[in-house]
Amino acid sequence: MSSLASNMETYLKKLLRLSAVGYIDIKRKELAAKFKCVPSQVNYVLETRFTLEKGYLVESKRGGKGYLRIRQLDVSSEELLSMILEEIIEGQITDNKARDFMQRLFDGRLISFREWRMMEAVLDSLNYIEDDTLRAEFRGWMLKKVLFTLISF
Amino acid sequence: MSSLASNMETYLKKLLRLSAVGYIDIKRKELAAKFKCVPSQVNYVLETRFTLEKGYLVESKRGGKGYLRIRQLDVSSEELLSMILEEIIEGQITDNKARDFMQRLFDGRLISFREWRMMEAVLDSLNYIEDDTLRAEFRGWMLKKVLFTLISF
DNA sequence: CAGTGCTCTGACCTTCTTTGACCTTTTGTC
């Protein structure tokens, strides 16, 4: 229960609660030093505890003056989250389901007309990918990313 | 917190905003002195932050009375879109270029903040495609589709 | 006690930044 990873998770979530702007910036190496572990352990924590599905968005920049930014998604959209999760169960999603889903989002005024059209264009463009499995998997993956992003802004 | 390069970028953009003529003239050595760095660092900033894709044009003159002139391009929406489309005509496009273009579309108020974020998420998700060539080609293909959609709505 | 699924580490990779040595162009002076 109180593994290094869990402690780091708790610590980061506390920082997030205390943050006024809805996100926190951290230095991978410093955080690792604070918890006396290797830097890659930080990645592990981010990958397992701060995923899109759990309501977080992680951005980063490499190189000098790099950083990790953890953003907490708006809780009010929890309903939408579970909807998405249900639909995109195994990562894959069919073209029809994806389009139905976008239509629902538009009908429910969660996305604008232009946003809807844009996503339709993206879905259209997927035909460029010939491999059926890759296409379906990528569609699910991408949809998840886009929808979670829409939720957080 | 932020890097020298980012600070210099911010500074130059502020100067540009304040300029009435649409361009600014600077002395490489003086700017370097102001930021306490080597002169070639100025070139780095210009090469990475003030590119054509990002909507800037840099002219210069060497020798005595030399200077650097940074010009902000002020192209119309149609021009910007056709520029982008032209660029993608060869099919492929790099991730960086695609992101630069999206940023410009946002800066030029051709797309909303949410639409910008959405497209960034789509670009992020492309990493799911492992094949380098397929990814770059698909990126170009998709971008074209989306841009054409934007034009028509 | 073998299997399964988290944790954790370390070696190696990629990206972005910064510096410095050396090069080229332009201007001013004899």
Add this chain to the structure above:
DNA sequence: GACAAAAGGTCAAAGAAGGTCAGAGCACTG
């Protein structure tokens, strides 16, 4: 015109992050 001085330009290498991945360790569970 030759030469010196005054810019700016190029490029490779070092430094400063963060990213990836395979495998070792560990803790339950049947």
